[in-house]
Amino acid sequence: MTPDFHKNYFELFGLPPGFRIDMALLDGKYRDIQSQVHPDRFAHADEAQKRLSMQWATFANEAYQTLKQPLSRARYLLQMHGVDTAEESNTAMPPAFLMQQMEWREGIMEARAADDIAALEHLAAKLRAERRGLEERLEKLLDGAKDYPAAAETVRMLKFIEKLGEEINLAIEALES
């Protein structure tokens, strides 16, 4: 028997669906649920209860992680509205954005070749600012204009930025070791 997970993630935490989210409230609700369902509460229970508890706690973790991160939260909201973000298949981007991507990528390569951790950290900071800008745009598109195709494109851009961020981290790690 599996628990009835018909609820969407917003309903699970009793939050209004939307990109803008009360993070403190989400944290609190997540903890309230985990304190009821976490396997540590059922360590001395029978196998059926243990299994149920693991399924519930897994579901709560998945829901929490999805809503906590802006990228996955936007993707999830779009899914709720029947919009596929097509991050794997749709790589069409505005030319200006692509140009900037190339510049950043060159910047990472140059900094790496020059053994320049400070330059990489500077790039990471610029990337964080770019990310905040895209997140603000998502809020307007999803909660305000309800322009889902434009929001889907913004999600794809955010995904690009995230990948770049990972590359910078890997480059910093490589230089540190």
Place this chain on the structure above:
Amino acid sequence: MALLQIAEPGLSAAPHQHRLAVGIDLGTTNSLVATVRSGMSTVLHDEDGRALLPSVVRYLPDGFAEVGYAAQAKQSVDPHNTIVSVKRFMGRGVKDIPDAERMPYHFVDAPGMVQLKTVAGVKSPVEVSAEILKVLRERAEHSLGGELVGAVITVPAYFDDAQRQATKDAARLAGLNVLRLLNEPTAAAVAYGLDNAAEGVYAVYDLGGGTFDISILRLSKGVFEVLATNGDSALGGDDFDQRVFCWILEQAKLPPLGPHDSRTLLTKAREAKEWLTEQPEATITAMLDCGMSVELTLTSETFTEITQHLVSKTLQPTRKALRDAGLGPEDVKGVVMVGGSTRMPNVQKAVGGFFGQEPLNNLDPDKVVALGAAIQANVLAGNRADDDWLLLDVIPLSLGIETMGGLVEKIIPRNSTIPVARAQEFTTFKDGQTAMSFHVVQGERELVAECRSLAKFELRGIPPMVAGAARVRVTFQVDADGLLSVTAREKSTGAETTVTVKPSYGLSDEEITRMLTESREHAVDDMAARMLRENQVEANRLLDAVQAALDEDGALLDDKERAAIDELMGRLRAVAGGGDSPAIKQALEALNRGTEFFAARRMDQSVRRALSGHKLSELEMGEES
């Protein structure tokens, strides 16, 4: 006058009764057992009043094993049969063990995990660890006066799935019911955090005898949330000993040594390292079998210099963990030092320098892990009804699957909060392909060859279709012990095939039973008696649990459902006291199955209560918009 009833120790513990549970720190160098007594976490001592049990096992020709100080005293005399630091071999193959050729053991390369040839036969690291755990179990049962309900066993946070599974198998082999595998830094954080009412972000720097862990935790309102963890499961105090040992060889210009001399000098090296904790220099003197003698002075400066790269090796994972947590050293409110190796002044200094603050040393670094594990064991055994705190831990290394070209497709990324499940769809490569083979790996690298191989399995019976038409959904589930199970299911035709794999190094229940049967203290009769007793205990426990659930939430059932459960309970009660083990087992399983829906309803209700207990208006708002 009515006679008062007293239960046999460990049997039929009524809900209000204190259940005996312990925390065990199964360390590379030393192991400990602790329990909560009268609300206080305490380390249990042996008959001579010693808390530490050296993690040393010596096998004797008659098949017996000596464990602890007695074995440690013989390690120079009988190096082949005296296994030290067995934790380094858990879940590891020969090629994973650095310096294997310099160790005095006869390694046997077995699939999955190395084995050791001793005078008492070939032993796996799981069996060797079980010997240590057995001694601790007996110490606890003797000291607490009853059978244990269960134990929390600690593992390094950076232990991979193979190492965790091996540890759990060892505990089962030692006759322990494992309530949870708990990460050592998290256990330390529990002991420290509860003691100090800490709030904020803390780093736990845990340098043990053979492993290094760094965990970054956020402590807030009774929740211990691990943000990131990193480490090196083959770096610890042993490596510092090894450095000093090599330094002695170089300085004294010694030829290659026999096992006895090597062991003697390694012991001298360790003693010198420990001496330098308090003193500016250490003298090393030894007479060797080969006729040469050693007389050297090791200063604190030289020691710092020759071990500098080892200390640096701990700071690299520390930086990674902070980066994964999205934090810098300045965000950390306190650094808790754990593990005997953090006593080294050069380690203290380096960690203090990195975080820009004095590390916290107010709990004994040798005992803090066991103390924390005991506190958690007490909760998990059900001795505390009020839910005081919650541990949210993570997996240390990404889990993935091999795809075309020997590349890894990551399914669950490192630092995911557990329990966690993820699914990914795969398809066939050729027309008419009816089987797929899967290779499950753990690690951060992109190439399969550079990750740890966990398991290989095949899914057969896929209906023949054109390439790319089949839909095989592979689900990874990691439980609260950090252990993985994998399921593959073909769903394009509606026909489902499910394969659940246990990693190949894991022992099956049959193997565990066989090992238990083979060991001399569990003859076949003992096994049957033990099985019966376990079933009886389990039956009483389940009856108590169901009764408590009925008392509390009986209203969730209609009359028919209630009658069905009462009937199942009656049947179990009728056989529970008797000697028919299979009948008890059968009635137990029937009651378990028959109450599953009730358990699910109760869980739903508790979640609803948890949410509505706060602010009703928010819930309604959520439903309107």
